[in-house]
Amino acid sequence: MEIRQMSVGTMAVCCYIVSCPQTRQAAIVDPGGDEERILAEVKRAGLDVRYIIATHGHPDHVCGIRRIKEATGAEIIMHRADAAFFWQPDTQNYFSMLGLEPSPLPDRLVEDGDIIELGNEQLQVIHTPGHTPGGICLLCGQDLLTGDTLFVGGIGRTDFPGGSHQQLMNSIKDRLMTLPGDTIVWPGHGYGGSRSTLAEELQTNPFL
Template sequence: MKVVRIPAGIYAANCYLVYSEDTKEAIVIDPGGDEKDIITQIKDLELDIKYIIFTHGHGDHIAGVNGIKEYTNAPLAIHKDDEYLLMDGKSNFSSMMAMGTVEISADILLDDGDEISFGDLIAEIIHTPGHTPGGICIKIGDSIFTGDTLFAGSIGRTDFPKSSFKDIMNSINKRIIIYPDETKIYPGHGPATTIENEKRSNPFIK
């Protein structure tokens, strides 16, 4: 498995290209803007994009979707409880983020435990509500893409409508840090980390 991180858009949300070295089949996680840069990377790596997956529906993680969708024609996937965010520019904040209003329908509504195959890789969907009701983490091998649930040294905000501090802490403690210490964490913003690092230094994890 290869991972390319592209900090995208005015909020530098991490867009990830995850692909099989053998087949070049890939997924795009959270295209939050700068779609031309993302498409250039896809072209340069000669990737065959099979799915575009959102860890949640906030504008800074979806703002580049239209260009990526048009170029790849890949289906859009989001957890069923965040579908409303994807479809409403006011709810997903894109209408207030100086990035252009984004309102689009999902092709696939995900649920906890779903698996998405591409190349020789399998992406396992882990429902991690808290930052949003339908927030997910995506586990591929010994790596987890945590969106805005868990960051290096911090956690996602819970002061949005329908956010919950109780839920995000439950998601982190019962659904993420249960994995081995060496598990790599690719968050929605900022640098990669590991579960071991977060257990040791993240003030929210005890």
């Protein structure tokens, strides 16, 4: 799997362009702004974008989805629980304060253990609730895209509607830390080159 990490938008969201080296099929994960820059990188790399994947439904991670879908025709993928939660009127009203565009309705809903085929590569969906009800991580071999579940030196906040600190810690302990220690952590926020391993986080992350 080829992974391109881009820091986008006003909240330094880590957007990922993941692709199969053989087929050039690609997915864009969490396009949280700077859509034209993302699309320019896709064009430069000669990629065929099949999917737009949201690790969760917070507007800072999904505000670029509509523009990316219009440009590529790719399917929008989100966990079933976040699709249900973020289209509730009360939830939409709360997050409208951020002034960011919500995602269009997803084309495909996923659950824990689902596989997203990307050419000769596979992304495994790991449901990690806590930051949001339907937060997910994506595992491909040694690479783990953790969204806002786990950061380099931090964890996702849980004070927004739908958040639960205990649930988040259980997700990290029971769903992520059971993976090999050399699994590479690609977080949902940070600047260029932001990554770690599960072993490093277990040793140095103050929340763990």
